[in-house]
């Protein structure tokens with residue numbers, strides 16, 4: 001449904017988006033991650049036809065955003081950054097206005113507005129002017145505008161920004177639900193969001209694509225991924241380290257905690273061998289020690305995110 005091919009954007013001498021390509025199908029929620037200033041909003045503006053491309057091509061449902069803008073844009077709902085709206089309009093009149101722009105008239109318009117108001121939990125503020133709304137309600141009013149015409153493609157720029165935890169949860173549920181049938185791109189810098197709603201992820205850093213894959217694949221990239229952590233009772237730290245030293249495919253055991261008769265040790269995996277936990281268990285069982293806990297670290301998203309986007313550790317060309 002969304003196809004971005006080698007898109008680039010120059011702002012004068014600044015290359016804000018540098019040769020980024022990806023596709024999004026129906027049923028996909030694509031997380032668009034990157035530090036501030038990475039080029040997420042700029043990419044979204046190009047995809048939705050708000051900014052001309054400096055290079056590359058975008059098609060929405062097969063329609064070129066630059067040569068067939070009306071056909072392409074009619075398939076897209078867009079929630080821009082900072083949720084703009086008309087401050088002096090009421091929620092209801094703003095949404096009717098947006099419905100009219102989308103070509104909806106009469107009963108169809110009223111039904112669309114009512115449905116969007118219900119979906120975005122706006123009943124309570126329907127006849128209030130937008131300038132009097134809290135940030136969360138303003139945001140949801142703009143969200144309602146984006147889904148009015150029930151588009152198959154949604155482009156959402158930081159959709160949970162400024163919401164309280166309950167509203168964040170509601171919006172994430174909403175995106176997840178809509179993601180079953182639509183093609184959705186969601187930008188965020190909140191990593192927990194990625195796990196909650198995204199089936200796929202791309203990360204951009206200083207305009208360049210540095211990762212394209214699933215959340216699990218991203219996690220597996222982390223340097224702590226595959227590390228085995230175990231807590232053993234009634235043993236000394238020295239004995240435990242000694243016993244777990246020299247295991248094949250493992251680094252030197254590192255004592256994390258030594259407290260109240262329990263020692264916690266981390267053993268880093270040096271290869272991609274999934275059986276390290278089993279071998280650690282075997283050693284411990286062979287000694288007859290009591291295992292209080294033993295698990296394999298899945299890797300942390302924040303860790304990989306930093307590894308991929310910190311300037312001197314940027315691993316370009318690994319996507």
Ligand SMILES: Nc1ncnc2c1ncn2[C@@H]1O[C@H](COP(=O)(O)OP(=O)(O)O)[C@@H](O)[C@H]1O
Pocket residue numbers: 011014016034035036037038039040041042043
């Ligand atoms: N209209 C503009 N004119 C000049 N530079 C811009 C403009 N919009 C964005 N930029 C620059 O492009 C880069 C990417 O910005 P942006 O896409 O907003 O990043 P993100 O959304 O990932 O935080 C930044 O360096 C920003 O300063």
Ligand SMILES: [Mg+2]
Pocket residue numbers: 040041042081157
């Ligand atoms: Mg942005």
